[in-house]
Amino acid sequence: MLFDLLGITPQALFGQLLLGLINGSFYALLSLGLAIIFGLLNIINFTHGAQYMLGAFCAWLLLHYFGLGYWWALILAPIIVGITGIIIERLLVSRLYHLDHLYGLLLTFGLALIMQGLLRNEFGISGLPYNIPSELSGGQNLGFMFLPNYRGWVVVASLIVCLATWYMIERTRLGAYLRAATENPTLVGAFGINVPRMITLTYGFGVALAAFAGVLAAPIYSVNPNMGADLIIVVFAVVVIGGMGSILGSILTGFGLGIIEGLTRVFYPEGSSVVIFVIMAIVLLVKPAGLFGRRA
Amino acid sequence: MKKLKFLSALALSTALMAPAAVAEISVKIGVLNDRSGVYADLSGEGSVIAARMAVEDFDAEAKGITVEIISADHQNKPDVASNIARQWYDEDDVDVIADVPTSSAALAVNDITREKQGVFLVSGAATSDLTGSACSPYTVHWTYDTWALANGTGRAMVEVGGDSWFFLTADYAFGHALEADTSAVIEANGGTVVGSVRHPFPGQDFSSFLLQAQASGAKVIGLANAGGDTINSVKQAAEFGITQAGQALAGLLVFITDVHALGLETAQGLVLTESFYWDLNDDTRAWSDRFSEAAGGQKPTMVHAGVYGSVLHYLKAVEAAGTKESDAVMAMMKEMPTDDPLFGQGEIRVDGRKIHDMYLFEVKSPDESAGPWDYYKLLNTIPAANAWRPLEDGNCPLVQ
Numbered sequence: 074m075l076f077d078l079l080g081i082t083p084q085a086l087f088g089q090l091l092l093g094l095i096n097g098s099f100y101a102l103l104s105l106g107l108a109i110i111f112g113l114l115n116i117i118n119f120t121h122g123a124q125y126m127l128g129a130f131c132a133w134l135l136l137h138y139f140g141l142g143y144w145w146a147l148i149l150a151p152i153i154v155g156i157t158g159i160i161i162e163r164l165l166v167s168r169l170y171h172l173d174h175l176y177g178l179l180l181t182f183g184l185a186l187i188m189q190g191l192l193r194n195e196f197g198i199s200g201l202p203y204n205i206p207s208e209l210s211g212g213q214n215l216g217f218m219f220l221p222n223y224r225g226w227v228v229v230a231s232l233i234v235c236l237a238t239w240y241m242i243e244r245t246r247l248g249a250y251l252r253a254a255t256e257n258p259t260l261v262g263a264f265g266i267n268v269p270r271m272i273t274l275t276y277g278f279g280v281a282l283a284a285f286a287g288v289l290a291a292p293i294y295s296v297n298p299n300m301g302a303d304l305i306i307v308v309f310a311v312v313v314i315g316g317m318g319s320i321l322g323s324i325l326t327g328f329g330l331g332i333i334e335g336l337t338r339v340f341y342p343e344g345s346s347v348v349i350f351v352i353m354a355i356v357l358l359v360k361p362a363g364l365f366g367r368r369a
Numbered sequence: 370m371k372k373l374k375f376l377s378a379l380a381l382s383t384a385l386m387a388p389a390a391v392a393e394i395s396v397k398i399g400v401l402n403d404r405s406g407v408y409a410d411l412s413g414e415g416s417v418i419a420a421r422m423a424v425e426d427f428d429a430e431a432k433g434i435t436v437e438i439i440s441a442d443h444q445n446k447p448d449v450a451s452n453i454a455r456q457w458y459d460e461d462d463v464d465v466i467a468d469v470p471t472s473s474a475a476l477a478v479n480d481i482t483r484e485k486q487g488v489f490l491v492s493g494a495a496t497s498d499l500t501g502s503a504c505s506p507y508t509v510h511w512t513y514d515t516w517a518l519a520n521g522t523g524r525a526m527v528e529v530g531g532d533s534w535f536f537l538t539a540d541y542a543f544g545h546a547l548e549a550d551t552s553a554v555i556e557a558n559g560g561t562v563v564g565s566v567r568h569p570f571p572g573q574d575f576s577s578f579l580l581q582a583q584a585s586g587a588k589v590i591g592l593a594n595a596g597g598d599t600i601n602s603v604k605q606a607a608e609f610g611i612t613q614a615g616q617a618l619a620g621l622l623v624f625i626t627d628v629h630a631l632g633l634e635t636a637q638g639l640v641l642t643e644s645f646y647w648d649l650n651d652d653t654r655a656w657s658d659r660f661s662e663a664a665g666g667q668k669p670t671m672v673h674a675g676v677y678g679s680v681l682h683y684l685k686a687v688e689a690a691g692t693k694e695s696d697a698v699m700a701m702m703k704e705m706p707t708d709d710p711l712f713g714q715g716e717i718r719v720d721g722r723k724i725h726d727m728y729l730f731e732v733k734s735p736d737e738s739a740g741p742w743d744y745y746k747l748l749n750t751i752p753a754a755n756a757w758r759p760l761e762d763g764n765c766p767l768v769q
Contacts, residue, residue: 082584089577092576092580193405198407198409200630201630212609224608293604297597299405304573343540343569
């Protein structure tokens, strides 16, 4: 009855919900990295989209020049891109901690433009082909939709990484140090913990998460220099809705907004690119600190 | 010292004046297109290279015409394109604007060109409105249009039994025009359109829309989009097993750069319509080799070829008319038959439509291809007489 009212079959609805969840996986992974970086470094990392793109390019380069396939890329690309992140943090970002947010934003945004421009010059804009690994090709007929195995893998991989990260930060000693350093870096430093090194590694880890998402995306989206540029704006909205710096908030909002966006694609496709921003505006009006954020 | 300065100034001024004595006409061509976004590979710097090649081949200098080529990035935004076009005509003394992919941007430049009485040589844009309801005495639409694409790919698909269609349409002027023109062709040939979905431009994830297309049960899913959107749609259609399950995919506007990005494994079997392919004949191969050399190995798209052809014809018209005054040049361009190594012989109609053959291609399988850029096999040549919308059907006010 309800389905008649909505003009859509239950099969189609379940299918769209599942697709939303898959897209949400990318939002969750990316917003998680952003939230961690913002939480500890107080830097709005506008390079995040470019670092996601670097992950995908890294996967392609590993395959093209070293013959290393998808599974190697899934491990190596986050490490390689993460190391570049550490270098960027040490050389550039670390000089801005005592300045206004705006400087960090300008620096990271500029870096993103440089990375995209360099790769565009080298590889063009149309993108590079990257195939789904043979182990994950094909799909399952779920009755209400055909689920490609690879998309299923994306959801599982993303959930595992997100939950592991959440556990590490909220439930381990290392995470406790991290959270403590967020609250009061001077005091934590006084206890003999090397706070600057922890900050550097955190940035590297956040960047590695973006690169991991990039490798996951390579077989299903076009691998091109702009692939992160559009996505990152959406991901920022996700972080704002979830509450800046909230780990669990960014994960839950990532998946949730993926689903909402998926439903919009059925009922009002023309609006699917703005729905997240409409929600962001409403949330900011009602709860300025975000759904899961704490007021400072 | 003062004397030396005076002498050198004199020498400089005579040096500057010397070519002016030979060159009676100086022309400034502005190549306006996407240099950083989704259409940068199919137009972009390649179109500037193509324009430069046209000037070289025309041997402008020897014929007393000096040509300067400038370029700008319109970012696929009509407002940015309008601003640049106005500045070019008003302040930079640009005589001709060439290329301009993205239909909404091209329509904006079309209006400004009419107002400023410049010359607009369209290669990259697709909408058939440019020679229809929005036609202008100062616009030539060279390479292709939505009507010709629909007529080529749409008709071919219906003829092999694909008589029910569902559209994935990019939500802007180009997508709407392509969907409308293709629907008309399908219905005229006895097929039906069961539905369509309009997706934001540019998009990234098309799986929702593809699933809706799948649920519609249509035999053919028509992709009324372009560039990165088409690449992602085709890639994801293969992933979701849509083509394996029996629905056919019709790429209504696919460029060779898209096929290159998709890889033949994914793109094989796609049927598409283009007006140019580098491997058509000896002339196109020779020209494309020169282009590749200048463009870092990339083969030219039909948009690049169109910029070359249109600029070459424009320069011939300037030479024949003996002036760069827009009305005289436009009259000459329409009066003279066109002839170039890429499109062969043709003509420009009163509505601004350039007439030449179109080609129906099928993308090769990896086994059939000899290597990079060897992608198409020719299915059919659509003769110029049948390839374009009949003059009287376009509602162009210039056609009486």
